[in-house]
Amino acid sequence: MGNVLVTGGSGYIGAWCTLALLEAGHSVRTTVRDLAREPHVRDMLRRGGAEPGDALRVVRADLQEDEGWREAVDGCDHVLHVASPTLTRVPRDDDEMVRPAVDGTLRVLRAARDAGVRRVVLTSAIGAIAYGHDRRHTPFTEQDWTNVDADIAPYQKSKTLAERAAWDFIGSEGDGLELATVNPTGVLGPVLGPDYSPSLGSIAGMLDGSVPASLPFATGYVDVRDVAALHLLAMTEPAAAGERFIATAGHSLWMREVAAVLRERLGDRAAKVPTREMPVLVARGLARVNPQVRNLRAIIGRNLDATAAKAERLLGWKARPIEDTIVETAESLLALPR
Structure with missing residues (x-):
């Protein structure tokens, strides 16, 4: 088994990818922006059932800095580039999110190429595929690309342009480096700590009653453990080189359908889960004043x-x-310490 670098090991998908790699027998190196986060990374892995010991090495590297990336990839056979810049506030302009995503991706690819890495698997998103299109009645596929000139949120724009930049780099400067991308839909699954993604936050909001009505949109969802498994397949299978892969489980679900699953399967523990769907016009009005809903404005009423x-x-x-x-x-969120 080879050495694998996972960028963003303290993130939700990054941690589950690390768990999958360790279980498969790989040695893993993972990046954090601050080495003070190493105990947090190891705690997450323990909650996931692993005690990696020396099989895991945590190193410092920041997507917005050149320093540290050459050392991070040195001696690695593969790279899972999972990390993506995030903001805790609404960006003043799209470039606040787009530039770090694009520049960070190119930093990782250059370092991987120079270190002789065989293949990079980039964690992209359905946000690089399904946004900015006219209404359609057929499922999105890997042939589709998000229209960045449409009215879409900065996150979707950043994922699209970062993936575009990655493919352009491989075509013009890759020098034999292979690339595959994984494009997950909404990622759910057991949490490993109190920090989690917006998709998980939507479930938490339903459970605690802070979401009074289901927003009117439908999207695909996928288990984080299956996302991690797809990363490993994209890393090792010869057929994956040069390909994009959507990760989604079955067909899309409306948020009201997600709520119905919670109420049916959790009983009294889902007492605060909404029973009604917000009208489309009300949701569009809310998107004008609520930053969280604003990020979803492009898909209100859409499937x-x-x-x-x-x-x-x-x-x-x-x-x-x-x-x-x-x-x-839901069960893992309910089990978190209050």
Whole structure:
């Protein structure tokens, strides 16, 4: 088994990718922006059932700095570039999120190429595929690209332009470096700590009653453990080189359907989960004043269905039933210390 670098090891997907790599017998190196986060990374892995010891090395590297990346990739056979810049506030302009995403991706790719890495797997997103399009009645596939000239949120724009930049780099400067991308839909699954993604936050908001009505949109969802498994397949399978892979479990779900699963399977523990759906016009009005809903403005009233047929066909990947994942997500959130 080889050495693998995982960028962003303190993140939700990064931690689960690290767990999957360790279980498969790899030695893992993972990056954090601050080495004070190493105990947090190891605590997350313990909650996931691993005690990595010397099989894990935590190193400092920041996507917005050149320093540290040459050392981070040195001696690695593969790189899973999972890290992506995030902001705790609404950006003043799109470039606050776009530039760090693009520049950070190129830093990782250059370092990987110069170190003789075989393949990089980039964690992209459905946000690089399904946004800014006219209404459609067929699922999105890997042939689709988000229209960055449309009215979309900075996050989707950053994921699209970062992935575009990655493919352009491989084509013009890759010098034999292979690339594959994984484009997950909404990522759910067991949490490893109190820090979690917006998709998980939507489940938490339903459970605690802070979401009074389900927003009117539908999207795909996928278990984080299946996302990690797809990263490993994209890393090792010869057929994955040069390919994009959507990660989604079955068909899309409206938020009201997610709420219904919670109420049906959790009983009294889902007493605060909303029973009604917000009207589309009300949701669009809320998007003008609420920063969180504003990020979803482009998909209000839309169904962003997508298919994982390519990953299933080329790599033999299979996702677990998303209804079970929704329940496991809720149960892990309810078990967090209050």
